[in-house]
Amino acid sequence: MLKSINLSFQYLGSPSISFPDFTAEQGEHWLILGPSGSGKTTLLHLLGGLLSPSTGNITLDELYYSAFSTAKLDKFRGENIGIVFQKAHAVQSLSVMENLLLAQQLGGKMLDKRKIMDLLERLQIAHKANQKPNRLSAGEQQRVAIARAVINQPRLILADEPTSALDDKNSTEVQNLLKESADAVKAILLVVTHDNRLKATFPKQLLLK
Amino acid sequence: MNIFHLSWKNILNKPLTLVLNLVLFSLGVGLISLLLLVNVQLEEKFQKNFAGVDLVIGAKGSPLQLILSSLYHLDSPTGNMPISESKAFLNPKHPVFKKAVPLSLGDSHRGYRIVGTDKSFVDLYEAKLREGRMFEEIMEVVAGATVAKNLNLKIGNQFQSSHGLIEDENLVHKEAKPFIVKGILEKTGAVIDQLILTKTQSVWAVHEEHDHESEMEEDHAEHDHAEHDHAEHDHAEHDHAEEEKPLTEYEDQSITSLLVQFKGRNIQALNMARNINENTNFQAATPAIEINRLYTLLGVGEEALKALAMLIIFVSGLSIFISLFSSLRERKYELAVMRTLGARPGFLFQLIIFEGLFIAVLGFLCGIALSHGSMIFLADFLEKSYRYDFSAALFLKEEIYLFGGSLIIGIIAAIIPALQASNTDIHATLAENKG
DSSP: OEEEEEEOOOOSSSSSEEEEEEOOTTTOOEEEEOOTSSSSHHHHHTTTTSSSSSSEEEEEETGGGGGGGHHHHHHHHHHHHEEEOSSSOOOTTTTTHHHHHHHHHTTOOOOOOOHHHHHHHHTTOGGGTSGGGGSSSSSHHHHHHHHHTTTTOSSSEEEEEETTTTHHHHHHHHHHHHHHHHHHHTTTEEEEEEGGGGGGGGEEEEOOO | OOOOHHHHHHTTTHHHHHHHHHHHHHHHHHHHHHHHHHHHHHHHHHHHHTTTOOEEESSOOOOOHHHHHSSSSOOOOOOOOEEHHHHHHTTTOOSSEEEEEEEEEEEEHHHHEEEEETTTTHHTTTEEEEEEOOOOOOOOOEEEEHHHHHHOTTTTTTOOOOOOOOGGGGBBBBTOOOOOEEEEEOOOOGGGGGGGEEEEEHHHHHHTTTTSSSOOGGGGGGGGGGOOOOOOOOOSSSSTTTTTTOOOGGGTOOOOOEEEEESSSSHHHHHHHHHHHSSSEEEOOOHHHHHHHHHHHHHHHHHHHHHHHHHHHHHHHHHHHHHHHHHHHHHHHHHHHHHHTTHHHHHHHHHHHHHHHHHHHHHHHHHHHEEEEEHHHHHHHHHHOOOOOSOOOOOOTTHHHHHHHHHHHHHHHHHHHHHHHTTTTHHHHHTTOOO
């Protein structure tokens, strides 16, 4: 279970942004909606442990990770949180397979090529396993990003505008893959977006103003 | 998928940049390594060939040329010493001289110099016989190890000498009696390895066929031998070189120079050189003084090359720094994402440092390959020009210091980019393309 209480963040020289208290149970899929400037990305970064809150705290299964030190937080994140960004930003000098091996390494998990290939097959990019990311289409790159986010079986999957750069066909595919992948590891899925195409398929929604 | 693999893949991903960095780095390292290789061997040869000689006496001229020709067997001799004028020096009971080794230079065999001398020459270099025996009779020779190897000389081989110091078919003394190999020496690492030794009288005997003195001038090779009088001499006018007499009795002959060892370091010995230079028709040169002078001249060139090498290495360090630094800009998102995957700041720091180190290590290896490869060509050239043996396979402990230095440069070039990478602000970087 993910829980955030009394969360707020203040950028230097700007007014503080407050976020509504929020709870998500294991296996739930949530959409976090809001116009530009409402702090969607800030919230996602706070939930992902990439930013420290000004007030409040966040817990995942009773662990107060928003208060962890950098070292502990890095480790926690690698093991428990998978993040999908708008662009994959995979390591350019490594193949898809090597990128995923790196994700396993950094997440403190055992290197397992078989497991990676299974995942790539489910995401239908197994044939690109030995290619470098710049040889893949945008949709294929996003699938690599999804694979990377779920390979370590995290408890929480965060997606920041995962479909905003994709066409309708790829957008639908990515949505479905995200949900399937989250279900496969029974993770909480939180998608932050302003993309209206997703509203219809995510019943649980949090609105930011 | 560890940090070594990743940093390796990263530098390979930009091949042109890598090549540029390697070219620069290997040029700097290679130049220093080459200088070391040449220097170390050059010094060794200079030292070994002093052979305990205190003074060299020869015809008047450039003292450096005298030392080079008579001690190092480079360059041409300065002229002759007629026996009639040198008797005092050849006195076996000389008050100041322990040893005076006579040299007669000017002939060669297939590019290797023939030296007319006596057995004391071999003792100067502490050379031992590997096969056969020393020369006893006229026309018998003993060959140094390198000559024997390169010309494939065996005991019993015969050959005719050539006039002058360059290999030229037209200058072979065709009417003269042939030389015969009686012994081959062990390798010493000194100049004696590349010489063919015989009795002084052999050289005179060969030249008795021609009506000229043993000319030693540099332009001698250009003489048209048809000009020489090949008619029979009136042998009664000359002392037969075949007979066994002390050199002092051959009043019509000349030698080239004398290698002298003093009995002791007293005032008389020290004044000898000045005495000879001021009061005789000859000159005396002190090997140590002339070689030091040569070193000073060479030293300027060497310093310039060293400075150039340092400059190149500095520029290559700068180039590594610039390529790592600008690569950060291109990679900032993927570095931030690595942090989100669980990479610690220290991981990113090490990553960049290893990239710098890999480039430096590769550059070092290429540089060493370059220097030793060039040395092969250089050694070949030096052997053909000067008959001296240089090795390309010599590995020096200074090269280990050079390796250490390369690592340090790699680290210094990478430190600032590494710090910058480890300080990546994940949030700010990844929030960038948002509205």
